[in-house]
Amino acid sequence: MIKTQRLVALDVYRGLTIILMIIVNTPGTWAHVWPPLDHSPWNGCTPTDLVFPSFLFIVGVAMWFSFRKFDHKLNRPALMKILRRTLLIFLIGLLINFLFVLNLKNLRIPGVLQRIALAYGMAAILVTLLDRKWRWITAAFILLAYWGILMLFGGEHPLELLTNVVRRIDLSLLGPNHVWHGFPLDSPNKIPFDPEGILSTFPAIVNVILGYQVGELIGTSSNHAQVSRRLLIFGVAGVILGLIWNMVLPINKPIWTSSYVVYTTGIGTLILALFLWVIDVKGWQKWTNPFRVYGMNPLFVYVLADLWVILLFAVRLPLHGEKLDGYAWLYNAVFVPLSGNNAFSSFLFGLAHVCLFWIVAEILYRKRIFIKI
Numbered sequence: 323m324i325k326t327q328r329l330v331a332l333d334v335y336r337g338l339t340i341i342l343m344i345i346v347n348t349p350g351t352w353a354h355v356w357p358p359l360d361h362s363p364w365n366g367c368t369p370t371d372l373v374f375p376s377f378l379f380i381v382g383v384a385m386w387f388s389f390r391k392f393d394h395k396l397n398r399p400a401l402m403k404i405l406r407r408t409l410l411i412f413l414i415g416l417l418i419n420f421l422f423v424l425n426l427k428n429l430r431i432p433g434v435l436q437r438i439a440l441a442y443g444m445a446a447i448l449v450t451l452l453d454r455k456w457r458w459i460t461a462a463f464i465l466l467a468y469w470g471i472l473m474l475f476g477g478e479h480p481l482e483l484l485t486n487v488v489r490r491i492d493l494s495l496l497g498p499n500h501v502w503h504g505f506p507l508d509s510p511n512k513i514p515f516d517p518e519g520i521l522s523t524f525p526a527i528v529n530v531i532l533g534y535q536v537g538e539l540i541g542t543s544s545n546h547a548q549v550s551r552r553l554l555i556f557g558v559a560g561v562i563l564g565l566i567w568n569m570v571l572p573i574n575k576p577i578w579t580s581s582y583v584v585y586t587t588g589i590g591t592l593i594l595a596l597f598l599w600v601i602d603v604k605g606w607q608k609w610t611n612p613f614r615v616y617g618m619n620p621l622f623v624y625v626l627a628d629l630w631v632i633l634l635f636a637v638r639l640p641l642h643g644e645k646l647d648g649y650a651w652l653y654n655a656v657f658v659p660l661s662g663n664n665a666f667s668s669f670l671f672g673l674a675h676v677c678l679f680w681i682v683a684e685i686l687y688r689k690r691i692f693i694k695i
Contacts, residue, residue, distance in 0.1 A: 329387065329540065331597035334610045336380045337617030341676050342373045344627050350653035350671030354664035359672070363507045364483065365572040367585065374434065374575075375529050375586035376593070377620075381442055382449075382533020383594070386541050389450065396450035408443030411695060412436050414625055421632045431500045432492070432518040435625070440523050445530035457535060461528045465580035468525045469571055472579070481572060481579075483515060488577045492519040505576065515576070522578040532587045536594065546602045553595035560588020612680060615687040621695040622686075623679050630675075 349355045362368050392400035415435025423429060449457055473480050475487040483489070483505055492501050493514060501516035536553065543549045564573065564585025573582045600606050616623060637648030641655055653671050661667040686693070 329598075329602070330607060330610065330614065331594060331601045332380065332383055333617035334601060334613040335594055335597050335617070336377070336384070336620050337613035337615065339373060339377045339380060340616045340620045340624055341613070342370075343377065343624060344676050344679060345669070345672035346370050346373060348627065348631060348672045348675045350657050350668035351650070351664070354668045356665045356669035359669060361507060362575065364576065365481075365574050367573050367575065367582065371575045371582075372586055372589055374437075375526070375583070376590045378438065378441055378526055378529035379533040379536075379587055379590040381438065382445060382530035382535075383537035383540070384533075385442075385446060385449070385530070386534050386537025389446075390541070392450070394450060396447060400450055401447075404443055404446045407695075408439045408446075411439035411442070411621070414695065415439065418625065418628045418632070421629075422635075428499050430502055430516070431496050432502070432516045432520070432523075434518060435621075437518040437523055437526055438621075441526040441530050445527045445534065448527070449531060449534045454535070454538065457531055461531045464524055464528050465583060468521075469580045471521070472571075472577070481574065481577070483576075484513070486577055488519050488521045489515045491521050492516050495520060517576040517578075522576075525578050525580055525583050528580075528583050529587055529590075532583075533590070536591055540598070546598055550595045550599040550603060553591050553598065557588045557590075557592035557595055560584050560591060562588075564588055615683040616680065619683055619686050619691075619693050622693040623683050625695065626682065627675060627679055630678075 361370050415433040419430045477485050479485045498514040501514045503512045503514050505515045564581050567581035571581045573585050634648035638645045639651040641651050657667045657671045
């Protein structure tokens, strides 16, 4: 069994994921997103669409190492930890949503942190109740059942934006004022549809469960090179299975289709296999520090980035005879002049924020301050 306290490859992968989340979430302007950092409008999967499921996969991998102290059982201390962490992350996500609107009438209830909380909480309970075989069976059941629900209750066009059952459930249970209004991505006429909705959270649980399975494979082996090769096989199998499933159930992030889960988990496993080989087998670690410092305080830095954006929106500054919020002012006054390409200026804006929060993460890392959320 691996004796090291931390798996450096996992910290690096987690740090890279948080960096990408910040870049994707803070473009200078949503009207000009640098194409490599844009989401697929509906079906399909861009590199950006890999970021969120990668984080859930990493949560699952880390969970295996974290739950060793509980002997991987759902005892009282484990349950209390799961419930506290789930509630804390969910409430922080809800608070951030509230700070964006400052009223309850238009408070978006779902969100990225809320999905992380629920996927973590439900997956954590399942993996500590079930043995290895039943975890695989449960993961397969959730994905197949979700596929069936999408097709059986979605009407004549079960996988379309307006008619999918994910949207209908959210509108029925939460109401149009409490979900995201951002789709279609390529249209100015937005409708209420939440990509972190209630029903689509269930397949996201599987991203965490499969991550836990990978964590077990790594944590119960003493040979990193052998584990890397096994992960390579599993990752390729996941990608191929996801692409085959895509022929009948399109890979789709907004409704988090089952094929999307399998495909993104396959890619996540391949990335972790690569990092494990490069960092832990070959020992090439000098380049990892910027990613490691992000990976040690991931959710804290992510929340801090959101709070910074909220603060920028609250400030009003003059530019060219008009008043702009601080976010728009910073983009137009500083980053637009740096490039004649609005999309690249937008990317530079996000990259600057990565550098800003890297300084924070580096200070915390040097002081050995690790804030668990």
